[in-house]
Each structure stands twice: as C-alpha cells, then as structure tokens.
Amino acid sequence: MVTLGYTPIVLCSPKVRAWFRKLTERAFPNLIVLSFSEIVAGVDVQAVGTVALTKTSER
Numbered sequence: 888m889v890t891l892g893y894t895p896i897v898l899c900s901p902k903v904r905a906w907f908r909k910l911t912e913r914a915f916p917n918l919i920v921l922s923f924s925e926i927v928a929g930v931d932v933q934a935v936g937t938v939a940l941t942k943t944s945e946r
Contacts, residue, residue, distance in 0.1 A: 897911075
C-alpha cells in the first residue's frame with residue numbers, strides 16, 4: 888500500500904484496538920490502528936485486505 892501512495896490503516900473492533908496497537912507498535916510504529924467507533928458517519932471506507940488469526944496445531 889505504501890508503494891502505491893496509500894497510508895495503511897488497520898480498522899478493528901473497539902475491544903481489540905488497544906491490544907492490537909500494543910502488539911504492532913514495535914514492528915510498525917507508524918501504523919494507524921482505529922476502531923469502528925472512531926470512524927465518523929459519512930466516511931467512505933474501502934477494505935483492501937483482511938487480517939485473520941487462525942489457531943495452529945499444538946506441538
């Protein structure tokens with residue numbers, strides 16, 4: 888996204904926003920993390936990808 892001139896923003900639920908920001912801040916200090924409740928009415932949001940967590944098998 889950066890190479891295309893876009894600023895990457897992660898949009899997540901309010902419950903995980905602070906946790907996700909803390910998880911990513913060292914590797915991606917300039918990453919913007921917002922919750923759905925921080926987007927004002929009338930703003931057009933376009934998703935270009937999805938992040939999903941999956942459980943891996945235990946060793």
